[in-house]
Amino acid sequence: MKRPGVHEIARRAGVSIGTVDRALHGRAGISKATREKILAIAKDLAYVPHPAARALSARRNVRIGVCIPREIHFFYDQMRAGIFDEARRHDSAGVEVVYRPVVKLGEGEAQKVKELLEAGVQGLLLVPGSPEALTPIISRAEDKGVRVACVSTDAPRSWRSTVVCVDPLMNGHLAAELMSKFVPEGAHVAILTGMLGTEDHRLKTQGFSEGFAEYCMGGRILTVIEAHESAKESYHLSRALLRDYSGLSGIYVNTVNCLPVCRALEEKNLSGKIKLVTTDLFRKMELHFYRNTIQASIYQDPYLQGQTALRLLAEHLVSGTPLPSAHYINPGVVMETTLPLFREMQ
Amino acid sequence: MKRPGVHEIARRAGVSIGTVDRALHGRAGISKATREKILAIAKDLAYVPHPAARALSARRNVRIGVCIPREIHFFYDQMRAGIFDEARRHDSAGVEVVYRPVVKLGEGEAQKVKELLEAGVQGLLLVPGSPEALTPIISRAEDKGVRVACVSTDAPRSWRSTVVCVDPLMNGHLAAELMSKFVPEGAHVAILTGMLGTEDHRLKTQGFSEGFAEYCMGGRILTVIEAHESAKESYHLSRALLRDYSGLSGIYVNTVNCLPVCRALEEKNLSGKIKLVTTDLFRKMELHFYRNTIQASIYQDPYLQGQTALRLLAEHLVSGTPLPSAHYINPGVVMETTLPLFREMQ
DNA sequence: CTGAAAGCGCTAACAA
DNA sequence: TTGTTAGCGCTTTCAG
Numbered sequence: 028m029k030r031p032g033v034h035e036i037a038r039r040a041g042v043s044i045g046t047v048d049r050a051l052h053g054r055a056g057i058s059k060a061t062r063e064k065i066l067a068i069a070k071d072l073a074y075v076p077h078p079a080a081r082a083l084s085a086r087r088n089v090r091i092g093v094c095i096p097r098e099i100h101f102f103y104d105q106m107r108a109g110i111f112d113e114a115r116r117h118d119s120a121g122v123e124v125v126y127r128p129v130v131k132l133g134e135g136e137a138q139k140v141k142e143l144l145e146a147g148v149q150g151l152l153l154v155p156g157s158p159e160a161l162t163p164i165i166s167r168a169e170d171k172g173v174r175v176a177c178v179s180t181d182a183p184r185s186w187r188s189t190v191v192c193v194d195p196l197m198n199g200h201l202a203a204e205l206m207s208k209f210v211p212e213g214a215h216v217a218i219l220t221g222m223l224g225t226e227d228h229r230l231k232t233q234g235f236s237e238g239f240a241e242y243c244m245g246g247r248i249l250t251v252i253e254a255h256e257s258a259k260e261s262y263h264l265s266r267a268l269l270r271d272y273s274g275l276s277g278i279y280v281n282t283v284n285c286l287p288v289c290r291a292l293e294e295k296n297l298s299g300k301i302k303l304v305t306t307d308l309f310r311k312m313e314l315h316f317y318r319n320t321i322q323a324s325i326y327q328d329p330y331l332q333g334q335t336a337l338r339l340l341a342e343h344l345v346s347g348t349p350l351p352s353a354h355y356i357n358p359g360v361v362m363e364t365t366l367p368l369f370r371e372m373q
Numbered sequence: 374m375k376r377p378g379v380h381e382i383a384r385r386a387g388v389s390i391g392t393v394d395r396a397l398h399g400r401a402g403i404s405k406a407t408r409e410k411i412l413a414i415a416k417d418l419a420y421v422p423h424p425a426a427r428a429l430s431a432r433r434n435v436r437i438g439v440c441i442p443r444e445i446h447f448f449y450d451q452m453r454a455g456i457f458d459e460a461r462r463h464d465s466a467g468v469e470v471v472y473r474p475v476v477k478l479g480e481g482e483a484q485k486v487k488e489l490l491e492a493g494v495q496g497l498l499l500v501p502g503s504p505e506a507l508t509p510i511i512s513r514a515e516d517k518g519v520r521v522a523c524v525s526t527d528a529p530r531s532w533r534s535t536v537v538c539v540d541p542l543m544n545g546h547l548a549a550e551l552m553s554k555f556v557p558e559g560a561h562v563a564i565l566t567g568m569l570g571t572e573d574h575r576l577k578t579q580g581f582s583e584g585f586a587e588y589c590m591g592g593r594i595l596t597v598i599e600a601h602e603s604a605k606e607s608y609h610l611s612r613a614l615l616r617d618y619s620g621l622s623g624i625y626v627n628t629v630n631c632l633p634v635c636r637a638l639e640e641k642n643l644s645g646k647i648k649l650v651t652t653d654l655f656r657k658m659e660l661h662f663y664r665n666t667i668q669a670s671i672y673q674d675p676y677l678q679g680q681t682a683l684r685l686l687a688e689h690l691v692s693g694t695p696l697p698s699a700h701y702i703n704p705g706v707v708m709e710t711t712l713p714l715f716r717e718m719q
Numbered sequence: 720c721t722g723a724a725a726g727c728g729c730t731a732a733c734a735a
Numbered sequence: 736t737t738g739t740t741a742g743c744g745c746t747t748t749c750a751g
Contacts, residue, residue: 032728043738078465079425080728083743119424201710209554357714360706364547368703378744389722426744429727
């Protein structure tokens with residue numbers, strides 16, 4: 028009735044626990060015959076090492092390297108919190124994180140990743156800003172037994188073990204489904220994006236386009252505007268948009284720069300008249316929900332993403348839990364009612 | 374640089390680790406003077422016992438009693454899965470759950486709870502179907518040091534340590550916010566509920582009413598229908614509703630019986646014409662999302678509720694983490710796009 | 720009232 | 736190739 032341990036296996040195999048240990052860990056200095064016998068018994072007993080005992084005994088710490096951007100703060104601060112909160116729950120299991128952030132997405136990340144590998148990490152958690160440039164590094168790391176988990180955005184051509192993210196296509200698609208319920212049939216809407224060169228923005232835009240065609244009968248996407256991640260540019264482009272298209276019913280913003288759009292709408296007294304669906308959530312957006320300028324926002328839960336990725340890596344490295352090749356987070360819908368429940372609003 | 378342990382404390386206090394242990398655990402057989410000295414040193418060092426070592430050493434298992442309903446299956450099966458999944462992650466810490474389900478909400482739960490208390494649990498996780506009847510039992514248990522966590526619905530007048538739930542008022546309020554964006558100004562809508570005698574249904578109904586008044590200018594709630602948790606009754610009442618109120622724009626259903634409403638709407642070819650916002654999620658609803666009969670559903674994430682409650686109890690009982698007096702789960706919005714990501718659809 | 724010592728299940732160094 | 740043994744940090748029992 029008690030969970031079997033090394034002693035039980037040793038007893039059944041008629042050997043000592045030292046030998047059992049060697050067999051279980053594939054260490055040298057044991058005959059093929061006894062190893063196989065021991066492994067068979069272990070499998071038969073469904074032996075699972077006691078994690079607490081292992082953690083207590085092994086001096087070997089599990090090191091997980093973390094390389095995520097510092098900016099944009101509202102997003103990555105949450106992700107970091109999720110990572111460290113979860114890490115703390117595993118420190119009794121000997122999990123320790125080595126933190127090497129980059130300032131902005133993609134800036135000098137190759138260097139940081141190399142540093143982490145030199146620090147001897149067994150796991151790597153990173154937001155790949157330039158997936159192409161990172162691909163060979165990631166693949167080489169995996170080849171050497173370092174498990175890498177991509178978060179938020181993927182490096183699909185690399186050998187990374189897993190990715191934790193919100194599917195950007197689905198993200199845009201959900202925005203479109205919402206939008207199509209907010210505007211009448213045959214409505215005209217616009218998309219404001221960051222840089223279409225960014226995979227993430229491109230896919231969200233694509234998802235929205237497909238979804239809007241699917242859900243809004245006779246609807247049209249008038250224009251897709253690239254604001255290049257500039258607040259000033261976003262504002263001017265929004266003004267121009269409102270000026271040039273008088274029949275506009277909705278705007279979907281999939282970049283972080285939604286505040287300039289809100290400002291433009293509010294200046295023209297269009298809150299609630301033109302439906303605005305945004306992406307992500309930060310403190311300053313709150314006001315625009317209350318003013319009914321933003322109808323809804325698609326939330327990617329950076330805290331949960333970070334937490335999940337770290338948990339997957341930690342449990343894999345500590346207990347050998349298999350890593351799923353991808354873990355998709357459910358995109359949330361933020362509305363005024365639920366605003367107070369989000370961490371970002373605290 | 375290493376975390377301080379009992380040995381370090383003993384060394385500094387000039388006593389043995391046995392004495393330190395007695396002081397730390399408030400056990401008898403130690404002088405007031407040495408106890409205070411030891412506690413001071415411990416606080417000074419910010420001593421935290423190593424959870425792995427504690428789990429390994431202590432024979433004492435942490436028992437958590439679980440009393441949740443078996444029906445309605447789609448909801449409580451998920452909750453149970455969340456509870457047991459999380460419990461498995463704590464079994465190396467000596468956490469074991471004693472499972473004493475009731476068949477339906479509130480049926481014979483007092484008896485089951487008594488059984489659990491007699492089994493010597495230190496924690497209790499339960500869905501109180503009849504909070505009033507359970508209140509004295511809960512309070513007495515707490516008085517004897519048993520921590521009780523209510524899930525999904527509260528026993529607010531008892532001394533329960535914590536509750537994990539979606540605020541039902543907010544739940545209804547969110548439904549109203551959504552509905553008001555789906556229907557035009559001045560729209561007429563109806564509410565179909567289970568039993569207004571049930572606190573949960575009453576509050577959701579109230580939340581919706583308040584929210585709809587707030588968000589839908591000139592809107593009206595024509596009627597609040599009680600279907601008494603009967604599918605047949607739901608169907609007939611829905612038919613009558615559609616017959617009697619020709620100007621109806623939307624229906625909010627906060628009971629599990631949304632399928633009869635869908636059927637009534639589809640028979641009259643009103644999918645998408647009359648907006649339907651429901652509560653919760655189960656397999657058979659899928660079809661009605663695809664048919665655009667259901668516009669959105671408010672999701673209470675029973676898996677997450679169960680998981681969270683068990684985690685709070687386990688970490689409190691094992692490591693002394695403080696219990697928050699309430700933990701509110703964010704109500705989710707289910708739409709067609711995200712349907713495949715929900716456990717319920719697997 | 721306090722100290723010493725035996726484990727909990729596992730790893731790893733050291734003997735044989 | 737295999738067995739023995741000393742801890743990891745804590746709890747608990749048994750002596751003093």
